[in-house]
Amino acid sequence: MIAQGLRDRRWRRIFLIVGVVVAAYALLAPLTSLDFAQSANVPLLADRLWFRLATYIAMFIVMATAWNIIGGITGYAAFGNVAFFGIGAYTTGMLIAKAKWPFLAALPFAPVVSALFAALVGLPLLRLRGHYFAVASLGVGVAVGELVQNIDYGGQPLFGGASGLFLPIFSIDNRGLFFFYLMVAAAAVAIFATRWVLRSRFGYGLIAIRENEEAAAVIGVNTTSYKVAAFALAAALTGLAGGIFSQWNVFINQDNAFPIEYNVQMILMALLGGTGTVFGPAAGAVLLQLLIQFLGGSLPISVDIPFVSTAARPIVAQVILGLLLVAVVIFVPRGVIDFFGGRSRLSLSYLRRSLRETSL
């Protein structure tokens, strides 16, 4: 028993050290692309591709961490959070492209508008439970994207229509560096927000709702306002990521602002890392996003999949991702990070036990 405890603590320490080293490298490497670092002959550790990948990972950390607030802590299986990402992206995008606002003035409106929208749809939706809430929120995700693409005003598409919305390029030195740090800052905000929620009265109320909503109401939790607040907080954070994305990517349309697959990716990330925890979703986001990019062949290190042509590769990547999703759901219901966090060990008996717990 004691030996087991010691080993677990050692694993946890190793995991923590690895995490800190990786995070420090990821945060410091881009500085080597600055002019003075280059003139001082520091080796270049971050190129264009690196920035793109790292910014995407940070973006998914925001989304997975935000989903965790409503899905993991409150226990409401939101399946349409991509709507908030898209609303954030289009809010900032419209203010910049149509109203000619500067980016930094337009960005704060992304989380505000997303949160307001979430509160508005949350009031009827959060009265639904289980499957009903999940599919209704999926419906919101699909319907909002469709409305944004197709709403006309005076014969003109209001939001750029099917051809999308082009934003002027934000002129700043080291753009890649700027957007990377901006997205990292958003990720930090999301993680600190989760930490705050978990330690506050508000968070205890949310956990009570997850465990037993009637009992929570009986002990005096105002379940409706708590749920709506959690939904709006998740939406605000997701919308912030969307707002940054719109100016970073310069072009937004229905496909890149409302991708249905993001809904599932953010949930899978939170699930991989462990729902209801502070850092779990972030760790899951790093793992899964690296895996997706690796399978898609856009990492510098890549392995050829046998019998697969380059053209078919992205499709095969999707098949593998689907199979992985199935495998994770079946075998590892409590998240991969569970093992590294020292709460249980990866072993055959663990897999067998989780199978037995859920199967018929």
Add this chain to the structure above:
Amino acid sequence: MADFVQLVILGLLAGGVYVAVGVGFGLVWGVLNIVNLAHGALVIVGGYITWQLFTSLHLDPFLTLPVDAVALFVLGYVLQRGVINRIIRAPLLFTFLLTFGLNLVIVNVLLLVFGSDFRSVTPSYSGQGLELGSVVIPYVRLMSLFAAILLAAALALVLNRTRIGLAIGAIASDRDAAQLVGIDLRHAYAVTFGLGAACAGVAGGLIAMIQAITPSAGEPYTLQAFVVVILGGLGRVSATVVGGLAFGLVEVFAQSIPGSGSVFANAIAFGLMVLVLVTRPQGLMGRLH
């Protein structure tokens, strides 16, 4: 007035497809408590089988429907027995993710096999229709409405008159009691999912005759099936039939409003669903338990 009659007829005809898509989805949801996000993908598998048989063997597309049903029953049985049964007692988020994963796999395997081109099934009579005064009813649409009603009737017959159907009904009302009286849950669950998939396959065959299909064309049908089942009320085949026809009517009438178009199909479906859930959660025909 003639316009109104035409819209009603078109609505009922459109509803036929939704009946076919909805009955299988409702069965799986009602009995297994699974919202099957791969339902639309299974529908399109049926569509491709019909397309393949039609183009290579020149079979009449309506004759391919039984093939769709049998093939999809086998696929559904295997999926439930091999995969979904393993997490049937897990929280709902897991069944959601699992069926989404299956959806991803099926759609992308279809992409690998058939490519992303639009495929359509056009038998010789596809352009013809029945003329009633100023109203024209396309034969294919009319036939598919009949086929859908027939499908629902067959499903109701299986559920109410056969031994396995009664077992499925018993499971739906009390799983533990059903197990106590000796029903093999694993088998019965797999048959249920297989029947649901078979209905999806027939729906896919009908859809392939009405619209051009691609591997991802099934995705809107998953959401629409959900709305149809909610609209009618969960738990009975006849309720889903009413829900499907009502949904077809709503869609056709909503699209006839000037300024809107088929582009808002999902938004209409979604708005209708929230309206029903908030005002009448048991559906038009449903009974609250």
